[in-house]
Amino acid sequence: MRLVLTSDNRIGVQREDGIVDVSAAFADIPYRMSADRMPRVLAVLRERRARVEELAASGEPMRVAGLQAPVPRPPKLIAAFGNYREGTDRERQAQDMFLESPDSVIGPGGTVILPPHPVTIFHHEAELALVVGARAKNLPADERALEALAGYTCAIDVSGRGLGRMGPSRIGKSFDTFTPLGPAIVTTDEVPDPQSLRVTLSVNGELRQDYSTSDMEYSVVEILAFISSYMTLVPGDVIMCGTNHQGLGALQDGDHVVMTIERIGTLEVTVRDSLKREWPRGIDQEIAARARGAARS
Structure with a gap:
């Protein structure tokens, strides 16, 4: 469903x-x-x-002008650090997660508005997102953890880099409009294996991110077990599973972004920047190399 x-x-x-x-x-x-x-x-x-x-x-299909994010304001918006092997055979890095602002969520067809803050770059990050459907604490790291989920959706985690004055900072992920979600919550029975999904993201027709969730360092059930050991999950919480950094690139004014996860759907947004800042087009090879070398971003 x-x-x-x-x-x-x-x-x-x-x-x-x-x-x-x-x-x-x-x-x-x-x-x-x-x-x-x-x-x-x-x-x-x-x-x-x-x-x-x-x-x-x-029922009969209805006329629909548009869609909101399937959860317009999650009680908690949780994100995984990195969480991909980046196509390497390295050992798993330490698992960690962080909170983002629920007010950053927008829906399909929305506009990502780049703020005037000084940054080194704005990146897109295509991610599988988990939508919680039941109150849960201390979930096991096995298939039973999936019983806590309502389903899955697409997420684009937009990141403003270079904002931290005292070192790396995550605050550049919480600007308003920086977390497009949708278009639908696809129930877990529709996705037999969340660890075997192709994720793609293109900008203005140029394919950038193209990876499989099989590359995750920590699986969906391990993510649920980890985060529920720290905090109680409640219906409507959204958990983003991290991204493979090998196809990241800049977002800038006028961009049209299309993200797809097989079995789950396609999410499209546009980008607006009143300052009309520009960065090199294409894939950011520097951050890709850093990610392969196990640097967190």
Whole structure:
């Protein structure tokens, strides 16, 4: 099942012939504002799935002006450091993760706005994202951990480099608009093996990132076990699994970015920079070489 949130706040299921409104399955779910809604929906999705599937099968596709991020404001937005072997056979590096601002999330068709802060470069990072569907703590590092997930989605983790005055900093990942998500939450039963997915990202038609999640240092279940040992996961949390750095490149004004994960979907955004800054086009070979040498970025 592919669950989406429309621009006019309807919950839909994406079929081959269009999107069907299944909001009626969640009509009794209370929420204070639209940002609170999807976490509450995800918390009851498993018990109401039969009703959702019934509505999805019997309904007619609706006219949709656009989509929001499937979780417009996650309770927690969590990201993995590196987490890819970069095509090498090196030993795994120490596992680590960090928090990003939930306010950085935008949806499909949105615009990444590059801020006026002085940076050395803005990079794109295409990532598999996990969407939590159940409250969980101390998950095991095996297939049972997947029971905590509602599903998977696409994420672009935009990074402003060179902001740290006292050394490397992650604050350049939390600017508003810097985390495009979507288009859908694809339930776990639709993805037999999350460790065998092709991830691609192109900019203005130029293929840059092209890698497999089989290159992960720490698998999806290991990520869930690690982060849940530090904090309780709740419905709506989004966990980004890291990226392979061999195809990173600059983002700049006017760019059209297309990211695809097989079985999960395609996410498209544009980029705007009022300062019209420019960097070399193509793949950033310097950061690719650093990543192969095990430097964290």
